[in-house]
Amino acid sequence: MPSEVRTIEVGYLTRVEGEGRMKVVARDGKVEEVVFSIFEPPRFFEAFLRGKHHSEAPDITARICGICPVAYQMSSVHAMEHAFGVSVEGPLRDLRMLLYCGEWIESHALHIYLLHAPDFLGYESGISLAQDHPDIVAMGLRLKKAGNEIVRVLGGREIHPVNVKVGGWYRLPTRAELDHLATVLDRVHDDAISTVALVATFPMPDVSRTLEWVSTRYPGEYPMLGKTVVSSAGLDIPVHEWNDWFVEEHVARSNALHSRIKTRGSYETGPTARFNLNSELLSPGAAAAAHQAGLTAPCTNPFQSIVVRAVETLHAVEAALQIIDGYRAPAAPAIQFVEKAGEGCGASEAPRGTLFHRYRLDAKAMITDAQIVPPTAQNQLSIEEDLRLVLEKHIAEPDDRLRTILEQSIRNYDPCISCATHFLELEVDRG
Amino acid sequence: MSPRVAVFKFASCDGCQLSVLDAEDELLAIVGAVDIVEFPEARTRREPGPYDVGFVEGSITTPEDLERIKQIRQDCKVLVTIGACATSGGIQALRNMADVGGYASIVYAHPEYLDVLATSTPIADHVPVDIQLYGCPVSKEQLIETITAVVAGRRPDLPSHSVCVECKARGTVCVLVTGTPCLGPVVRAGCGAICPSYQRGCYGCFGPSSNANVASLATAWEAVGMPRPALARALQGFTVGAPEFQEAIRAL
Numbered sequence: 001m002p003s004e005v006r007t008i009e010v011g012y013l014t015r016v017e018g019e020g021r022m023k024v025v026a027r028d029g030k031v032e033e034v035v036f037s038i039f040e041p042p043r044f045f046e047a048f049l050r051g052k053h054h055s056e057a058p059d060i061t062a063r064i065c066g067i068c069p070v071a072y073q074m075s076s077v078h079a080m081e082h083a084f085g086v087s088v089e090g091p092l093r094d095l096r097m098l099l100y101c102g103e104w105i106e107s108h109a110l111h112i113y114l115l116h117a118p119d120f121l122g123y124e125s126g127i128s129l130a131q132d133h134p135d136i137v138a139m140g141l142r143l144k145k146a147g148n149e150i151v152r153v154l155g156g157r158e159i160h161p162v163n164v165k166v167g168g169w170y171r172l173p174t175r176a177e178l179d180h181l182a183t184v185l186d187r188v189h190d191d192a193i194s195t196v197a198l199v200a201t202f203p204m205p206d207v208s209r210t211l212e213w214v215s216t217r218y219p220g221e222y223p224m225l226g227k228t229v230v231s232s233a234g235l236d237i238p239v240h241e242w243n244d245w246f247v248e249e250h251v252a253r254s255n256a257l258h259s260r261i262k263t264r265g266s267y268e269t270g271p272t273a274r275f276n277l278n279s280e281l282l283s284p285g286a287a288a289a290a291h292q293a294g295l296t297a298p299c300t301n302p303f304q305s306i307v308v309r310a311v312e313t314l315h316a317v318e319a320a321l322q323i324i325d326g327y328r329a330p331a332a333p334a335i336q337f338v339e340k341a342g343e344g345c346g347a348s349e350a351p352r353g354t355l356f357h358r359y360r361l362d363a364k365a366m367i368t369d370a371q372i373v374p375p376t377a378q379n380q381l382s383i384e385e386d387l388r389l390v391l392e393k394h395i396a397e398p399d400d401r402l403r404t405i406l407e408q409s410i411r412n413y414d415p416c417i418s419c420a421t422h423f424l425e426l427e428v429d430r431g
Numbered sequence: 432m433s434p435r436v437a438v439f440k441f442a443s444c445d446g447c448q449l450s451v452l453d454a455e456d457e458l459l460a461i462v463g464a465v466d467i468v469e470f471p472e473a474r475t476r477r478e479p480g481p482y483d484v485g486f487v488e489g490s491i492t493t494p495e496d497l498e499r500i501k502q503i504r505q506d507c508k509v510l511v512t513i514g515a516c517a518t519s520g521g522i523q524a525l526r527n528m529a530d531v532g533g534y535a536s537i538v539y540a541h542p543e544y545l546d547v548l549a550t551s552t553p554i555a556d557h558v559p560v561d562i563q564l565y566g567c568p569v570s571k572e573q574l575i576e577t578i579t580a581v582v583a584g585r586r587p588d589l590p591s592h593s594v595c596v597e598c599k600a601r602g603t604v605c606v607l608v609t610g611t612p613c614l615g616p617v618v619r620a621g622c623g624a625i626c627p628s629y630q631r632g633c634y635g636c637f638g639p640s641s642n643a644n645v646a647s648l649a650t651a652w653e654a655v656g657m658p659r660p661a662l663a664r665a666l667q668g669f670t671v672g673a674p675e676f677q678e679a680i681r682a683l
Contacts, residue, residue: 014471017445041442041492042547047537048525053664059634063522063669066446066568106453114452114473125474127462134459145455156625158453159446159568160636163629170631333630407475 003028008403013410015115015125017067018417022406024391031395034387036380036410040417049370054080054339054361055166061357061372062160065416067110070103070151071350072372073164074225075357078346080166082240083361086337091330092168093225094323095154098181099164100224100348101320102150105143105192106158107351108271108313111414112199113140116306119408120202136198139191143313146188150320153177168334175329182324185317192314193289199310200293205405208300209389211382212264213273216347216354222281222315223274226347229354230277231267232298240345242356248373259378266381269353270413271308272299283318286311302386302412309414339365350375352414376415383413434483434582437469439503441489441496442523442551446568447514448472448488457575464582480506484581490516490523490551490672497548497557504558509581512554513574515567519638520672522567523551527672553672562587567636567669570621590620593640594633597624606632612657614665617643617679638670645679659683 006026013020019040025033045064052060057076062069074096081088088096113136114126123129130137148158154173155161163170212233216226229245230236237245249258261267275282275290279297282290290296290311299308341363347356353375360369390409394402438448452458452473461467468478485507491497504510512518520527527550554560564573573589580587590596594615598605606627607613613632615624619640626633645662652662663683666676 012471014475014477015473017449017472019440041496043442043492043521043523043551044526044537045523047533048522048529050537060522063444063446063567066444066449069444069446110449110452118475124476127467127474128476130459130462138459141455141458144453148453148455156629157568157622158571159449162626162631162634165631171629 005032006399008399008406010403010407013407015118015411016415016417017065018415020415020417022387022410024387024406026391026395029395031388031391034384034391036383036387038417046370046372049359049367052367054083054359054365054367057359057367057370058164058166059160059162064372064374066159067107067416068103068350068352069160070099070155070164071348071355073161074100074348075346075355076359077164077166078225078239078348079344079357079359080346081337081344082346083342083344083359084337084340086167086335088168088335091327092333092335094327095169095173096164097224098320098323099151099154099161101316101323102147102154104224104316104351105147105313105320106151107147108309108316109140109144109147111351112195112306112309112313113137113144116408116411116414117199117202119404119411120199120306139194143188143191143195146184146317149184150181153181165334167337168332170333172329172333178324178327182321185321185324189317189321192310192317193285196289196293196307196310196314199306200295202306204301204303205390205394205408207302207386207390207393209302209386210298210300211385212261212267213276213298214261214267214269214354214378215274215277216349217278220281222278222283222319223349226349226354229347231261232276233264235261239347239356242345242347242358242373246356246373248377258380259373260381266385267378268382269375269378270305271312271351272302272305273353274349275299275308275311282311283315283322285318286315289314302409305412305414341365352376352416353378374416376413376417379413379415383410383415386412433464433466435478435481436465436467437480437482437485437507438467438472439469439485439487440472441487441500441517441554442492443489443514443516443521445472445488447517448486450513450569450571450574454571454575461575461578465578482507484509484511486511486513487517487554488513490520490553491548491557492523492551493547495546500554500557509561510554510558511562511564511577512560513564514569515565515636515638515669516551517554518563518565519553519670520551522669522671524672525667526551551672564589565619565637565670566621570623573621591641592620593643594618594620594622594624594627594637596620597622598627601628603627606630607651607655610655612652612655612661612665614648616648616651617645635666635668635670638673639675643675643679645675646682649683
């Protein structure tokens with residue numbers, strides 16, 4: 001009897017940021033091949049950063065991603081400050097966290113409501129979802145707008161903000177601007193609570209797996225601006241030891257580099273990893289909402305990432321309010337430092353996971369070498385492993401249903417393909 | 432019938448198409464007024480052309496994309512380029528002044544896996560474009576104005592004067608006269624003069640304004656202690672591929 005081969009392919013993955021594809025092949029009911037690949041054209045950021053002044057890195061690297069420019073700005077300023085042997089602390093650091101809370105809220109709300117919720121509720125887009133459930137989408141847009149408003153006020157504009165620099169800020173916000181943001185956040189606090197309750201009711205495919213979870217850490221804080229890198233397998237290293245533990249490989253099927261932990265292999269970074277490693281550090285309201293939603297660490301069902309994202313959104317709203325409440329303006333918008341030759345590493349938590357930067361600088365503080373490791377590149381192997389697991393579990397399903405659940409599985413990671421080539425095609429080949 | 436609208440992506444950061452979704456107050460009205468039939472970042476349903484309006488983000492950097500844009504032009508009655516990548520090649524046009532083979536080997540261990548062009552070029556270098564929206568990113572207001580204009584069947588009202596006019600309009604004290612180098616006098620308005628209001632100089636997101644006088648700006652930069660090569664470097668940013676800036680860089 002000839003063997004039965006099924007192929008499912010998605011040549012251009014939708015509702016993700018950037019261009020990617022997926023292909024899975026099953027032979028006689030067994031998974032044969034699973035490929036998630038990125039065909040977004042490369043833009044060579046690490047090359048043209050060479051010869052640029054260190055002060056240009058936050059604005060240039062922001063352009064890698066229009067969804068999470070703040071993450072690029074934060075990791076790059078951390079790396080430069082590390083190279084110069086200085087550290088930005090106190091209210092200047094608190095303002096960086098506030099800006100980052102804005103990016104988490106807008107990016108998570110975008111992904112939850114416009115990109116991922118349609119999968120759970122059986123719609124092809126947030127636009128179609130809005131036709132039947134305008135109240136749900138309107139709630140998401142209110143949250144998203146609040147997040148964007150933080151970035152706009154502190155950063156000058158929502159996409160590619162202009163106010164972040166090595167050492168701190170160009171201009172400090174006024175008390176009136178911060179009070180405005182507190183009002184904006186107070187207004188969406190209930191929306192953020194309702195979002196956790198809403199997504200917790202979504203029907204969840206029953207999949208469970210354990211893998212190595214990786215996030216940054218800063219003592220006493222739910223991770224955002226990291227100082228060390230930790231994992232569920234006991235890794236605990238300063239950020240600058242990254243390259244001793246993580247490797248990137250270039251494979252033919254993808255324009256993004258794949259990351260592994262040396263001697264161990266794939267790992268996951270992002271909301272679920274952060275939650276599993278740091279759930280005790282959530283804001284009180286976010287911890288209570290997670291408890292009510294039945295979410296406990298470790299969360300092993302990748303589809304529950306949408307619930308974790310909602311919990312993190314609420315955390316960001318509450319953390320932002322706390323920062324505004326406790327803020328006392330510092331004497332100057334930035335700290336002083338002496339430019340010098342050297343190497344610096346920095347990491348922070350983009351909405352979709354840990355973002356690592358490393359730069360080498362010459363005596364004029366010009367960049368001679370740059371390395372950028374975005375979260376989606378790190379998650380590529382785990383995304384493929386999840387696809388394999390989901391395919392095995394749902395192999396009896398017809399192609400259309402299978403394709404939908406496989407795409408949903410990729411969206412669990414909120415992949416940013418613009419970042420990772422800095423997106424994706426799905427092919428399911430069943431022969 | 433509502434106009435059929437498509438959004439396409441080429442080499443870019445997705446920020447300009449995200450500006451459509453960032454119009455939180457207008458988004459539901461927009462999707463009521465136009466039928467967005469092709470927008471892969473936001474919806475799975477996809478429809479082939481023809482389209483009444485196509486918005487194109489990103490620059491041309493691969494042989495496939497060069498062919499794809501020609502087909503998109505044929506499919507769209509009105510073609511609108513959105514953002515610095517689509518209108519001038521983007522920050523990735525820095526490769527136009529370098530050796531792309533060398534670039535690829537800096538980032539990738541196996542450059543032979545890549546299929547890329549030596550240059551990053553704007554859409555208008557390859558096909559006729561009807562409306563250009565500048566900026567890195569585009570202005571959300573200009574984007575909404577353009578969608579509104581297209582639905583109404585009129586031209587969008589878009590400025591071509593310099594950022595200086597916007598600083599005056601919002602009452603921002605000139606940062607150049609207080610000693611901070613600023614590209615505002617030669618850069619197109621549209622952002623609302625954000626940078627000077629945050630106490631830094633304009634760094635050129637919207638590309639050259641009409642009648643940009645870079646030679647005169649060079650004198651003003653020298654007066655604040657910034658020599659000509661510094662101005663030439665500053666122009667090598669997010670709109671480096673704009674011909675006016677290329678020429679100015681050579682002249683400096």
